[in-house]
Amino acid sequence: MDARPPPARAAGAGRGVTLVLIGTAVAVLFATLLWWQAQGWIATWQDWRRQRAGRSLSLRVLERETVGGCVRLRLGAVRGRLPRFSAGQHLLVHGDDGARCYSLARWQRWPAQYWIAIKPEGRASSSIAAMPVGARISASLPRGAFHCRPSRDEEVLLIAGGIGITPLMAMLDRLRAAPPRRVTLVHAARTRDALLWHDELAALAGSAGWFDYRPRLSAPDAGWQGEQGRLSPRDVQALVADPARCAAWLCAGDGMSGTAQVGLALAGVAAGRIHRESFGPAAGAAQGDVRIALADGRSVRGGEAATLLAALDPLQPYAAAQCRAGQCGGCRSTLQSGEVRWLMRPDCAVADGEVLACCCAAMTDVVLQPHFPR
Ligand code: FES
Structure with missing residues (x-):
């Protein structure tokens, strides 16, 4: 038997093949990262062009469900892809009886669909909420300055009243991708069925250590075991652990937003760290x-x-x-x-x-x- 080592030339060829394989893998990885980044640049440029041209969106109702007196619509693009949006933004949706603004309820980095939730009050909202699956809807591009971009070491407080949960759900989706130190979501509503995403939020609170969910009902049924009664400034104050790190986003009617702002001020949260979206001035x-x-x-x-x-x-x-x-x-x-x-x-x-x-x-x-x- 020949126990001599293989010739040096064969060993060199083996090393060469290994280096070529490693080089190819690095090149493929680099090209993939570049392609991923380029997609973002192209999408941002296309959104900017659409915005500049003032174009509107042509959407189709893909799904419609009624939950707790509200109608949730899942919307898709009639052609092409949907523009990206910042969590918290809204659409101006045109119906047969006028146009109304609706917050986008779920956030995805590359949205394949939009979700909106509508309280069918008034002629315009009622006619938009009544749109059947398959109907076409014209809407503005996503817009609005109510955004949530906290840093990782901030404590985020989200406070929603009733249908005001919609933009905060989008914010929560965004925060899930890179959770900050702590997120507390208060959702105050009249009855249990108006807590539109209760089961999902309760499950998230059970599995994610950074998330605290505080549902609260002002007219609970007999089986409700959560918090009850109207939100008070003291309730809000008690939620703030570190006022210097707390950033709050409020989406509720004027009365509840005012209550939350008083509570945050009592806790020492600076006004510049409180962001507010109203449903409208009707209150x-x-x-x-x-x-x-x-x-x-x-x-x-x-x-x-x-x-x-x-x-x-x-x-x-x-x-x-x-x-x-x-x-x-x-x-x-x-x-x-x-x-x-x-x-x-x-x-x-x-x-x-x-x-x-x-x-x-x-x-x-x-x-x-x-x-x-x-
Ligand atoms: S009705 Fe649109 S700005 Fe007043």
């Missing part, structure tokens, strides 16, 4: 006996209406008012005289001397010149 105080006049001479009393737009509804002075939430700019007016109070911060830009009738209430008699009269 503002009535305007009372002030006179709201148009430049053409027509006028109404403020009465029980919470906003200028609501008071002016009988006169229908705005041709382009669609969202009633400071989004579309269709109720833009020049304030010719009088004083108004802003009830919510609008998304669209407003120049000096202008008001959005859907976002303001009259403090005194006012005269308005609509920019887009009917």
